[in-house]
Amino acid sequence: MDIRTLCLGILSLGDTTGYDIKKMVAEGAFSFFSEASYGSIYPALTKLTDEGLIDCRTETQESRPDKKIYSLTQAGRKALEASLTHAPKPDRNRSEFLAALLFAEAVSPERIEDLIAERIDHHHAQIGMLETLLAKESGKAARFVLQYGIVMQEAAKRFLEENRTDLGA
Amino acid sequence: MDIRTLCLGILSLGDTTGYDIKKMVAEGAFSFFSEASYGSIYPALTKLTDEGLIDCRTETQESRPDKKIYSLTQAGRKALEASLTHAPKPDRNRSEFLAALLFAEAVSPERIEDLIAERIDHHHAQIGMLETLLAKESGKAARFVLQYGIVMQEAAKRFLEENRTDLGA
DNA sequence: GAACACATGTAAGAAGTTACATGATTAT
DNA sequence: ATAATCATGTAACTTCTTACATGTGTTC
Known part of the structure; x- marks a missing residue:
């Protein structure tokens, strides 16, 4: 926007x-x-x-x-x-993290574990921040947006935790 | 990147x-x-x-x-x-959709349902595209990235489907 | 006395997109 | 015949960030 x-x-x-x-x-x-x-x-x-x-x-x-x-x-x-x-143009999924992950495989595979660990921490921090904001917020749409954010961050975190070993070996 | x-x-x-x-x-x-x-x-x-x-x-x-x-x-x-x-700078969660949703509440609430419906369709289409790509892809990291994408899109879609009525009334 | 909050604004530059320019080949 | 694919490139433009400029009051 x-x-x-x-x-x-x-x-x-x-x-x-x-x-x-x-x-x-x-x-x-x-x-x-x-x-x-x-x-x-x-x-x-x-x-x-x-x-x-x-x-x-x-x-x-x-x-x-x-x-x-x-x-x-x-x-x-x-x-x-x-x-x-008029419909908003579709959101982009640009991600430094995913790009880094993909390229790290070829160029510095030992970095992959770090990358994932850092990312999990990042999601954790984001969830904390979103929950803090949610506690202060009373608007219906704003709460919806923050809850959406929490759900996304949790899904990402869970995926990484469950699949982190796939890229280690 | x-x-x-x-x-x-x-x-x-x-x-x-x-x-x-x-x-x-x-x-x-x-x-x-x-x-x-x-x-x-x-x-x-x-x-x-x-x-x-x-x-x-x-x-x-x-x-x-x-x-x-x-x-x-x-x-x-x-x-x-x-x-x-050096750690990639954190991904931004910029979203046309969430911004539109938040502002629609104040300025054209009747648009909210459409916005959510369009977004669900969008996620649906993205999941289809990601699955097609996944079927063609054999690289480990690339598959990981695509699966991550699918999980995210599905989580978003599910959230919207389950909570869409919260903003209608 | 250092740093931060308040409060506005500008100038230079980074980073990218869009649209154009060119032109043969192949598929519909 | 019309559009898409192949293949490179440039120029103008948009949009935004960074860093600067200015200055007081308050908190550590």
Whole structure:
């Protein structure tokens, strides 16, 4: 999902600032399935404002840059709706892990066990993070997304634990 | 995984051409977890040749551009090994689907059922494709990767089938 | 006094995609 | 005849990240 749509989507859930959008994608319920840097968020918000898809009101602060609080306009809501209406392009299964595994067989087979062990730890950590997020989250769709994430990570972890020996020998 | 490493990795499995690398990532066992276009593959091969990580021999053909067959050099093998040795950066769970689902709740809830139905179909199709690939594949690591893929797709599909009603009402 | 949180923004560069350009051969 | 397969390559563009720039207040 491009940053523009991501910003529109987050604003559909409530008014907020660029700084807080970054926090949501870095730590919040969004961090599981999206990412974005300031360098993409701020310009996106500026552009969306110019196009009339979002509004910006400024909250003056002392000894800090003024806070810019954005909110979705009617046009923005329409635009978001439109981009959700035509089917999202299929998710890619790009995986550094699987690629590394496949190539390690030919070039450094002794690395395979490590790779799998690291990956199991990674899934374990992700499950922990998702459960923490789930405990804090009350939105229906957000909980669904986090549960989906947990199920996926657990399935992956289980598969690796059950089949790790197949590639060792 | 960047295109450079992907090319080195594929060449670690055997000599081949840019054209065939593209076919592998578009249709072969690699298509599940990677992607690349000619516009990135050809320049990458040229650059890797300049750097001495791969060799190029030309096979003359009539009525076709000459075929350029690349092979990994010792230096290339070292470089690939090195990039597999430091832990791959964690896979991202970027998902158009999950993002769309989350935002649809706020902006067009009537779309949620469609989204889930489409996604179930998508998983179904992916499982079919993976099983076809698996039937043709004999490499140990490649089979492992494809089985991993099947397990993931099935887990996702099952989750959606079992929980689809949670978001309808 | 060092590091982090708050808060915005820009410029340079990485990495890739898309679309084009070329052109013969083979299958439908 | 029309499309697909074979085979290479380039140029323009998109999209995003990284690193910088700025500055205060708070916590360790």
